Amino acid sequence: MSQSQSLKEIAASISANASSLSELIEAKGLPQPSFSVSDGQQTIPDGKEFEQLHASRTAIREQAQILLDLVTGPVEHATTWSIYNNHDTSALVFIYHCKLYQYIPLDGTATFEEIATKSGLDVHRTRLALRHAMTRRFFYEPQPGHVAHTAASALLVKEPDFVDFLGHQLGDTLPAVANLSKTIDKYGNSREPNHSATNVAFETDENPMSFIAAGAVSGPRFSGAMRWAGKTGSLDDSHIVENYPWDDFGDGMIVDVAGGTGHLSISLAQRYPKLKFIVQDLPQQGKEFSAPSHLQDRIQFMAHDMFQPQPVTADAYILRLICHDWPDEASSQILRQLVPAMRDGARILLIEAVMLEPNRVSEPERRFYSTTALHMAVAYNGKERTEAEWENIVRNADARLKLNRILTPRRSHCSVIEVVFHAGA
Numbered sequence: 250m251s252q253s254q255s256l257k258e259i260a261a262s263i264s265a266n267a268s269s270l271s272e273l274i275e276a277k278g279l280p281q282p283s284f285s286v287s288d289g290q291q292t293i294p295d296g297k298e299f300e301q302l303h304a305s306r307t308a309i310r311e312q313a314q315i316l317l318d319l320v321t322g323p324v325e326h327a328t329t330w331s332i333y334n335n336h337d338t339s340a341l342v343f344i345y346h347c348k349l350y351q352y353i354p355l356d357g358t359a360t361f362e363e364i365a366t367k368s369g370l371d372v373h374r375t376r377l378a379l380r381h382a383m384t385r386r387f388f389y390e391p392q393p394g395h396v397a398h399t400a401a402s403a404l405l406v407k408e409p410d411f412v413d414f415l416g417h418q419l420g421d422t423l424p425a426v427a428n429l430s431k432t433i434d435k436y437g438n439s440r441e442p443n444h445s446a447t448n449v450a451f452e453t454d455e456n457p458m459s460f461i462a463a464g465a466v467s468g469p470r471f472s473g474a475m476r477w478a479g480k481t482g483s484l485d486d487s488h489i490v491e492n493y494p495w496d497d498f499g500d501g502m503i504v505d506v507a508g509g510t511g512h513l514s515i516s517l518a519q520r521y522p523k524l525k526f527i528v529q530d531l532p533q534q535g536k537e538f539s540a541p542s543h544l545q546d547r548i549q550f551m552a553h554d555m556f557q558p559q560p561v562t563a564d565a566y567i568l569r570l571i572c573h574d575w576p577d578e579a580s581s582q583i584l585r586q587l588v589p590a591m592r593d594g595a596r597i598l599l600i601e602a603v604m605l606e607p608n609r610v611s612e613p614e615r616r617f618y619s620t621t622a623l624h625m626a627v628a629y630n631g632k633e634r635t636e637a638e639w640e641n642i643v644r645n646a647d648a649r650l651k652l653n654r655i656l657t658p659r660r661s662h663c664s665v666i667e668v669v670f671h672a673g674a
């Protein structure tokens with residue numbers, strides 16, 4: 250979108266795209282967008298026949314944000330950005346920490362007084378937090394003083410993994426963000442893994458990703474957060490399950506390195522009934538690992554530190570959202586530990602974002618990518634990488650590893666970066 254479009258031009262474009270979106274949704278028999286709890290999650294399916302629908306939706310998101318910022322004007326826009334962000338967060342902290350969402354029925358309402366009594370937070374703070382959240386369509390007030398859920402806030406009741414995702418953002422990441430200035434003063438531009446803002450926030454020298462994932466601060470909520478990320482939108486596992494030739498491996502063995510509680514392997518095992526999986530991670534994740542009973546003969550958990558030599562010879566090694574948590578040398582080290590176990594032709598599948606130049610993606614995508622890149626940099630001293638940067642990681646790991654190809658499913662923010670081991674190279 251050009252910087253010089255007029256209000257009327259942007260509004261006309263939004264209007265045209267909104268009509269087109271609404272008609273396409275109706276033609277496909279899908280529910281129209283709504284804030285109502287009873288209308289469910291209203292996710293638009295993937296597939297070629299929904300392409301136009303997604304394109305209109307992306308255009309509206311991009312243009313509506315521009316229109317909003319434009320009419321707000323530079324002074325108000327610049328002034329409110331930081332203070333709104335801060336207190337969007339403080340409202341979420343009240344809601345999460347005091348579990349305000351639990352005291353509002355999905356099919357009715359509760360008064361501020363009722364919610365306050367049950368949660369133990371006073372009425373004043375309860376009202377402040379919920380009314381602020383309402384400005385983001387999280388809860389609403391169908392009549393003064395009575396609070397009901399919207400489709401978004403209802404996720405806090407219906408989806409325990411979403412609650413963990415929110416808890417991870419507020420309990421693990423927010424303290425790191427709040428300690429960023431201190432971290433810059435203490436460590437400058439250091440890229441050492443344990444010089445991150447997470448280290449400063451929690452006063453630890455451990456590797457920050459291992460520290461957070463092991464539940465030192467938060468118990469098991471990190472695994473729930475990762476499961477939630479694996480079933481929503483652009484990070485949904487289905488993009489990877491459906492868009493890579495997993496049949497190539499026949500009845501082979503796949504190791505899911507640092508696979509968390511195994512959500513991707515479980516989805517793959519369900520879809521490809523001959524494949525076998527070992528999910529490796531730190532022992533803490535093993536405590537929460539549980540494969541459905543009908544898959545238990547093909548999928549198991551093994552406690553393994555990925556900075557130690559890989560003990561299993563397999564056809565492929567999946568690393569989903571692993572190297573982006575680590576700086577370059579540590580990332581190459583993780584790959585290097587796989588090599589002694591690899592047969593000629595074995596593959597490493599890095600399931601990661603491949604960063605593009607900003608002018609090649611829409612504004613909502615730019616915001617997604619820059620957010621995850623900042624998240625990795627701030628919380629873990631990690632890094633989201635371009636294709637050239639991924640090639641460097643692979644080359645530095647071992648000269649016999651070759652980046653063979655990159656497959657990026659439509660609307661997925663994760664690509665499959667396929668790396669092949671050539672024993673004789």
Ligand SMILES: C[S@@+](CC[C@H](N)C(=O)[O-])C[C@H]1O[C@@H](n2cnc3c(N)ncnc32)[C@H](O)[C@@H]1O
Nearest residue numbers: 459462475507508509530531553554555569570
């Ligand atoms: C961002 S999560 C990704 C998990 C999983 N691959 C997924 O996509 O949901 C990073 C994972 O790395 C694991 N991890 C951190 N340090 C590790 C280590 N030294 N050895 C093995 N796993 C480790 C964490 O426990 C966590 O499950």
